[in-house]
Amino acid sequence: MPRDTLDRQVNNIKDEVLILGNMIEQATLLSVDTLKNRDIRAAHELIEDDQLINDKRFAIENAVLILIATQQPIAHDLRILTAILEVSTELERMGDYAKGICKITIKMGESDIPIPIRDLVKMAELAVTMLHKGLSAFVNENLHLAQSIPLEDDNVDALYHKVYRHVVEVITANPAIFDEAHLLLWVAHNLERLADRVTNICERTVFIATGEMMEMDSTDDEDQED
């Protein structure tokens, strides 16, 4: 079939996107584990490993640029490749969120303030599940799945608000620990933003399949640009 070379190389890049996604999933779950276990050494290691995520993202970007320069993709092919550029950027930022959580683990040190770790672990699991499904929908161009995933973001948002209330209660009870307690909000925030970025990936999936740019993030009214 004509364009075997292009098709084969696009599939190779999609595989690399899945590998990058898997790196993010692992990094996210492990970052919350460092907080749970107060494991500062593991947190430092994960921060170092973020470089591998950045390298993979640039490798994907480079492969896409080469394909655009050499294979003249148009229409659906071009939408896939530009979407991959967008998605790899989203994934790289998700990696930064995991790195940010590790930095908080380090800052918290031996502090004994009560951490709502079950809720944070749950948030991480929900966000990672969304990401996994989101990338599966993306590489398989599964429009139906892509449209359903953003609905799951409400569960992550609900947990974010729960952690928020917890932190407010902790600070109210003991204002002296404000600085440490407020760091916990950033952990929840990072996980919540990760899930938001899955919605962006789903938007790109719709774009590939239909050519339409569509906002799917209707429930998220926080216009944050972190």
Add this chain to the structure above:
Amino acid sequence: MTENKNQPIITVKDLSIFYKTFRAVKNVDLEIFENKITAIIGPSGCGKSTVLRSFNRMNDFIPGASIQGNILFHDKNIYDEDVDPVQVRRMIGMVFQKPNPFPKSIYENIAWGAKMNGYSGNMDDLVEKTLQDAALWDEVKDELNKNALSLSGGQQQRLCIARALAVKPEIILMDEPCSALDPIATLKIEDLMRELSHNYSIIIVTHNMQQAARASDMTAFFTMDEDRAGVMVEYGLTTQIFTNPKNKQTEDYITGRFG
């Protein structure tokens, strides 16, 4: 497209090509790598077809043509006096711009060259194998006795490729092989080139730099110097040439700003 370059199968050393006293190409140094597709691109008159034809001594047929320098094929200069040009052309086959099948049956087009080269094996097997290798068998297997000129342009060009393969060359030279074909037939030839590159080395001259970008592993960019001699400006991995050329002239040419 892999980035490892394999071994050089042709090494060009300080090659200049003359038509009588006019120097058409000057001072080219180039290594062609085994099992790779090498594209030669450049504006009209830059000597790219002249260079291609020098690789199998097709320029011998042009009165007044001569060369300086060396073209080593497996370390042997193909212009040495003890080299038989017919033998060179058997090892280094050529496919031309316009499909040029013989006005004979499809079968005869393949069998003729093989017979001339003393092939003594089963001819039916050879015809089938080469037509399969040229991705034409499925389309013509029930009409092998049909005149080759009744095929479409794309089919005729694949038949010419099959004919070149029938004498078991190591290198296939292609001079603008798709310029007479429509876009789909062109893409079929490019896919065929990719398949063939597993067993052959391919050198293609093309005016269509998008084709060079799509289909090749290595790209050589030629241009015309002030004295109107063709010169090689840049040679490298196709991915590098088309994303980050080192030379400004190359960049201007591939971005359509010159030539």
